[in-house]
Amino acid sequence: MLTHIVFFKLKDGSPESVEKTAAVLRNMEGKIEELKSIEVGIDVVHSERSYDIALITKFESLDGLNAYQVHPVHQKVIEHMTQVREASVSVDFVS
Template structure:
């Protein structure tokens, strides 16, 4: 299993904007065969170092992660995220 984690800091950090963006991420569920699980978490601390949204996805293999990355649904979400994010960091690991 491969775990893919991305943290997003948004340009507009208002609660409404964060929830709208989280809904865009959650909408991938059930749309991409290689996406075995998805979790979208919203920051509750709102500290200076906090990111606004955490995306955690699970994939059966590295090949499935790669297929997820280029899937049309993911590409559309990525386009949206590139417009609304200020910053993003990620980590991928075998779990």
């Protein structure tokens, strides 16, 4: 299993903006065959080093992750994230 985690810091960190973007991410569930699991979490601590949203996804293999990256549903999410994110970081590991 391959786990892909991305943290997003949004340009607009208001609760409404964060929830709207979290909903965009959650909308991928069940629409991409290679995406075996998805979890979207909204930060509750709001410390200086916090990011606004965590996306945790799981795939059977690196090939599955690569297919997800170019899937049309994910591409629409990337379009949204490009507009709203200030920064993002990711980690991919075998789990």
